[in-house]
Amino acid sequence: MKYKVNEKGYYGDFGGAYIPEMLYPNVEELRQNYLKIINDADFQKEFHQLLKDYVGRPSPLYLAKRLSERYGANIFLKREDLNHTGAHKINNTIGQILLAEKLGKKRIIAETGAGQHGVATATVCALRNLECVIYMGEVDIERQAPNVARMKMLGAKVVPASSGSKTLKDATNEAMRDWINNPVDTHYIIGSVVGPHPYPDMVAIFQSIISEETKKQLLAQTGSDQPDYVLACVGGGSNAMGMFYHFMDDENVKLVAVEAAGKGVSSGFSAATTYLGKEGVLHGSRSILMQTPDGQVVEPHSVSAGLDYPGIGPQHAHLFKTGRGQYVSITDEESLDAGLLLTQLEGIIPAIESAHALAYLEKMEFKTGENVVVCLSGRGDKDLDTYIKYFKL
């Protein structure tokens, strides 16, 4: 358990709750209750029932034969793309909506980048009949139009964030401002392992179902529950944390986190946080973030809206700093090419976010028989426009 959160809300040097006093009662209410609620037997029963019957879990662990041939190792894909709403995001929103109900909240707010978390939040709000407001950057509203339509169909109000870079970071700011102004009846469903303690821990716990299942599936398929490598893409880092969670203390399992290099790490248009960032405070926690020497947050770039974030969750910062995780990056073009490759070799169109993790396989060297798990965090339907433009389809 050496990589888990301590009683003060820190992972090594990272974490904490850097929030204005207006948010203190909300966050403190969560901190005091989240573990008690999550560990309650009735909560667990309802959570797992919904994951099974509504989300469609367990998601398959698929041995991708043609991909395995190409790389000379056993490549397993954890198929989070097959979840209801098309990505891993729903694992967390199911958990948080049940928790919000237990806290007596009547109104749900969330931020979204690619729209996957927004859709997953709007979905559970429809399911449980709660008011839903989603903050989304103006730029993302444009490049993820189908998801905006889905959220509206689900009954959510989509509010454009028009400050700053008009992407995920600014949507998060707007959601925090909403929460400050509505402190009593509203629960903020943060979509990644970011934000003030206890959010990074809570979201990681809900997403840890990914590695919990993977271990069982690996054991059944390979005879061992420990692969050689586990790969996942990282924006804020929620699918990666879910994928790493039950492997963190298995020190012989190598954890590979793939960030978005955008147009190249040195191009000025990148979201490769561990490469470009420094320690600091963003959105309520101490972590690693892209910033100027004066401490102003730098606007990131990635072709993938879900990775277009200038920070990473505090637990990732800790895995990076301690060397437990290897943090690498993949460019826009490399990810799009990897997306097309998976489509043509396996008949699966991946989200461009997930394609970043797949693209890194090209840069690795494997020994025969090594087992590699890649988290296929989402499907690519929402990205068709980007694929169409890039490949001139």
Next chain:
Amino acid sequence: MNRIKQLFESKKNILSIYYTAGYPNIGDTIQIAEALEQSGADMLEIGFPYSDPVADGPVIQASSKQSLDQGMTLKLLFEQLKDLRKNVTIPVLLMGYVNPVLQFGVENFCKACAEVGVDGCIVPDLPMVEYEEFYKGCFEEHNLSNVFLITPQTAEERIHKIDGLTNGFIYLLSSSATTGKNLEVGDTTETYFSRIKNMHLKNPTMIGFGISDRKTFDKACSFANGAIIGTAFVKAIADGNLKESVSNFMKAFKD
């Protein structure tokens, strides 16, 4: 000698004005401070801008962005403030978010504040526990007051803890809100203000967020030692002749 303490001992109905450094023009910081003192402000809160000001509403967000776009940094601000104490005698606090302070270095920040004659700081996203553990020693060494915020939702026990940790004043938010919302003093706000007044805290209190004119200022003063105006002032100096804008805005507060 601490200017904040002196002010509260000698005066009632204190008017504190917030403005963003480097706004509307990058070089306006000192000029505004001097104009405000000349027109009767009792205390100043100079905002150092941050790219992601989550506690602020649209007006202060926009002023922060404009200031940053014009090149404002903490380093530049301290250079501008070198001459602060030539013509400004009232207490001055710096207000901003924690990340620029972290990058500047807490020790360097405190030292620079003391050198230019800044009397205290308000850093809304700096948690009390972090302040106590890592900042307090340094702040006290440089005779800086650290001001904490409380809201209608802040528990009594926590208010007492804050009262014990600070030595300037306590910043009473009229409601849980981002900056720039109008103050509507209804029964619940009055109950809250009275509750705080009756706690007989060791520190004086200032009411902020939603104070925009003489009427709301006077109302706030009946519950606290004074009030803070931010958004309304930042709006008032957006364009036109700076000195005139400042003195016109302040006229309403002359007795």
